[in-house]
Amino acid sequence: MARRKKIYEGKAKTLYEGPEPGTLVQYFKDDATAFNAEKRDVIEGKGVLNNRLSEYFMTGLAQIGVPTHFLKRLNMREQLIRAVEIIPLEVIVRNYAAGSMAKRLGLDEGTVLPRPIVEFSYKNDDLGDPLVPEEYIIAFGWASQQDLDDMVALALRVNDFMSGVMYGVGIKLIDFKIEIGRLYDGDFQRLVVADEISPDSCRLWDIETGEKLDKDVFRRDLGSLTDAYTEVATRLGVMPQNVTPVTKPTLIN
Ligand code: UDP
Numbered sequence: 001m002a003r004r005k006k007i008y009e010g011k012a013k014t015l016y017e018g019p020e021p022g023t024l025v026q027y028f029k030d031d032a033t034a035f036n037a038e039k040r041d042v043i044e045g046k047g048v049l050n051n052r053l054s055e056y057f058m059t060g061l062a063q064i065g066v067p068t069h070f071l072k073r074l075n076m077r078e079q080l081i082r083a084v085e086i087i088p089l090e091v092i093v094r095n096y097a098a099g100s101m102a103k104r105l106g107l108d109e110g111t112v113l114p115r116p117i118v119e120f121s122y123k124n125d126d127l128g129d130p131l132v133p134e135e136y137i138i139a140f141g142w143a144s145q146q147d148l149d150d151m152v153a154l155a156l157r158v159n160d161f162m163s164g165v166m167y168g169v170g171i172k173l174i175d176f177k178i179e180i181g182r183l184y185d186g187d188f189q190r191l192v193v194a195d196e197i198s199p200d201s202c203r204l205w206d207i208e209t210g211e212k213l214d215k216d217v218f219r220r221d222l223g224s225l226t227d228a229y230t231e232v233a234t235r236l237g238v239m240p241q242n243v244t245p246v247t248k249p250t251l252i253n
Contacts, residue, residue: 011037012050012200024083025074028054028196034219036128043218048076049229050198055079056238057197060165066157067192069181084181084194087143090121090129091151093159094175098203099216100131101175110174110210116159118152123179150191151180158193166204169235171213174203199229 005017007024011033016025028047033040051073058070071080094117097107101117120137121129137143143151155178163173178201181194195201199214206213212220213228233239 012047013196018080018083022083023071024081026079026081026196028077028079032200032215032218032225034215036125039219041218043225045226046200046229049226049233050196050200051077051079052238053198053229053233053236054196056236057162057165058193061158061161061193061197064157064161066154066161067183067190069183069192069194081194082183082192084183084192086123086179086181086194087147087151087191088123089132089137089142089151089180090123090177091155091180092119092121092175092177093117093155094119095159095163096172096174098174110205116156118155147191154180154191154193158197162197162202165236167207169232170207171232171235172205172207174205176202199232204232 004025007015007017009015012029012031014027014029016027018024028051030042030044030047031040032043032046055070055073058068061068062070069081069084071082073079094101094113096109096113097105097111098109101107101119102109102111120132120134122132122136122142123129134148137148138145158178159173159176162176166173176197178193178197179195180191183190183192202214203216204213205211212222213232215225217223217228218225230239
């Protein structure tokens with residue numbers, strides 16, 4: 001098999017050189033990490049599910065005119081994407097208090113927020129991705145004021161889309177994280193949604209029962225992560241046909 005050039009290896013994905021200039025192949029691994037990689041495991045089938053789910057969300061976003069880096073899914077674990085310059089910020093949108101916000105403000109998880117709140121963390125594992133005010137972002141030159149305005153607008157469109165899609169299958173979108181990249185067209189720069197959108201980077205609660213269907217299942221040892229992600233994929237109708245959920249063996253007579 002021809003060896004491809006590895007460009008970057010992250011915690012959940014690996015990037016390889018793409019077939020044409022300006023493209024990359026994004027490979028979804030089964031590795032799960034939490035708490036800045038202090039907790040780690042391999043969850044069989046997670047990469048396949050996230051590849052499908054991210055394809056589904058990115059394709060839907062493109063259909064409503066939100067630009068993304070996604071080009072096409074290549075196989076069970078890989079997708080072709082545009083090479084972008086990632087802005088070193090995690091863009092977090094929250095509809096309900098949870099996780100670090102609930103802790104910081106002493107709010108009960110699930111408290112509805114007065115409006116969707118967009119916040120930024122500086123992408124730096126050594127520092128534990130600290131929350132940063134917009135003033136830092138501009139002062140340190142990570143993004144301009146114009147970029148920030150565009151990022152907030154983009155993030156809120158993703159929020160509306162994702163909230164609606166999830167609501168349609170009985171799931172509440174509590175919060176999520178996206179990464180945004182710069183795509184250059186000559187001197188012109190465009191901001192696009194990059195990285196992935198999957199239950200690894202969202203909080204998803206069943207509307208009826210409040211059951212968690214996202215990475216908190218792994219973070220908080222609440223059961224099978226594959227079952228949770230499979231539930232999301234099945235409700236959305238994007239469950240890959242040829243993946244047998246590893247946690248549900250079927251007896252063959
Ligand atoms: N998130 C993420 N990657 C990170 C940090 C957060 O995908 O490195 C997502 C997380 O899954 C949640 C949202 O961003 O949907 C808000 O996370 P929060 O700030 O509450 O952090 P956490 O509680 O995960 O530490």
